[in-house]
Amino acid sequence: MEFFDNHKKLFGTAAVMFVTLTLVVAIMPAIHNQNKNKPLAGAVEPGDDVIKGKAVFIANGCVACHTQQVRNVDMDKVWGSRPGIAADYANIRRTDFWRNTATLMGTERTGPDLTNIGNRQPSQDWHLVHLFNPRIVVKESVMPAYPWLFTIKKKISAQDIAVNVPSSYLQDKESKVVANKDAVYLVAYLQYLKQAALPDGKNAPEFLYKQTQKQLPGNGDNTNAVNGKELFAANCQACHQANGEGLPGAFPSLKGSPVVTGDNLQLYIDIIMNGYDANPGYGVMPPVGTNMRFTENEVAAIVNYERNSWGNKGGEITPEEAKKIMEAIQLKISKE
Template sequence: MEYFNNHKKLFVTATSLFILLTLLVCIFPALDNQKNYEPLPNAKPLSKEAEMGKAIFISEGCVACHTQQVRNIDMDKSWGKRPSIAADYTGISRTDIWRNTATLMGTERTGPDLTNIGTRQPSTEWNLTHLYNPRILVKESIMPSYPWLFEIKENTLPTDIVVTVPDEYLPSKHTKIVASEKALHLIAYLQSLVQVDLPEATPQPVFLYKREPKPAKSTSGDEEEELDGAPLYANNCQMCHQANGEGLKGAFPALKDSKIVLDDDKPETMVDIIMNGYSGRVSEGYAVMPAVGVNNNLSAAEISAIMNYVKTNWGNNAQKVSSKQVEELVKQVKQ
């Protein structure tokens, strides 16, 4: 009983147990992980601008709504090429001696996962417009606007990055929205979020509980079943070209009444643009289109469903294409 009445012995014992458990549960396993896990071979460290953008990402509370972890279930397949693994985070170090905030995996997915956003949406123009006011591009978006990351100017300098904003969203006529350095740094961080390919010898993690794509309608005879192009368009194209196919003036071209969409003689042009992206209208002020087909691993059936949806909506009345036809065209245009 004397031991329990001696506060010094009790304090020393409790402190010793705490230190021992800390070593066994935290320190030694962390050192072992650090020894056994290394960054993936193709992983790139953050640039100085991206590092500053990460600090802005944290200060603006973006991690409260966006995760950076692709789970190994099929419903997460749209966020990355594969499920996330421990090696994806091993190259991330502490912010500084006072702050950890190394990995920003998040716990809530109120907004889309950002693990591979640098591949899914690499357009600087789109990201800046979306950051200034998400409702310009996505009418139903619940993401807050960040106008304090931009400047309002009547006279711009050649070095200013002017954001494409429709007139109804401008504070007043004859003004322009210019991205601040903070906004550009934040976009640099988002564009750096790219899921690295695993080495060929590494076992590839798989998505579980796979769901079969739902055909649009049952067909009769020997006609092939066609996937529903509406959700595929919404997931891969709508953020830029809009739900009505009219795009955004001065930023993203319209698919409604598009000559390329309506050209029945050269469907390979449309396949090429979907697969490899397009920069032919930059001189007109339009943004560079990313390689959606390659970036999002779209199959021939999915590409044909998107094409047929675009070709037969918003007043468009073009000839449909088959998945077999698209499969051959993909081989031709593949870079």
């Protein structure tokens, strides 16, 4: 019993056992995982702005409402093209010598998952407006506003990044909203969040518990039960709004738009698939269709919904017509 009476031997042995167990249970498996799980070939190393933006993301508690993990269940496929794998988190390194870094996978989705937000919504203009006041772009949003990331100015300089906030959301109609550095860093981090493609020849894990698609009323047979209104709500409504009127000075209106109701369907579908950056006074539209891998059925459904909503009177197109136009656009791009 002398061992238990000798505090040096007792606590010394306990310390050795603690260190040994820490090495075996925690440190060695972590080193093994780090060596085994490498980033995917298409993964991009985060730059300084992205790293600073991640710190802003953490400081503002965004992980409390947003996850960054696409689970392998069917309901999660709206957040990414495939379920998440260990390699997706392999390039997350320590903040510094003393501090580890959070993977920010999260545990709750009060807001949408952000794993692939850089592809779903790459527009800096949209993110800045959304951070200033989420209700501007999503009226039902419960996300808090982050006004401390912005400055209200009477005059802006060439170096300032102005935010296209409608005047109705400002107390002084003549004032301008300017993004602070932290807001720009945070948006850079959000734009960085993209799922990297798997190497050629590697099949993505399939989503489990797939739901069978039901026939939806009012869509006809042309779009194979694809609901254009639901597609619009999921992919377009955040910018163009449910009433199709957009936001003055931020996002253009689709109501009465000559592009939407006109005869140049190639231009219209090209904008859906590849985005648009030639509309003065408005933010850049991302390539929504390409990012979300729209099929001809989905493109036709969105086109038909937009051309026949909010008082618009445009003709409908079939998936076959949409497919021909999509192929012509792709051929044109390949020749350029």
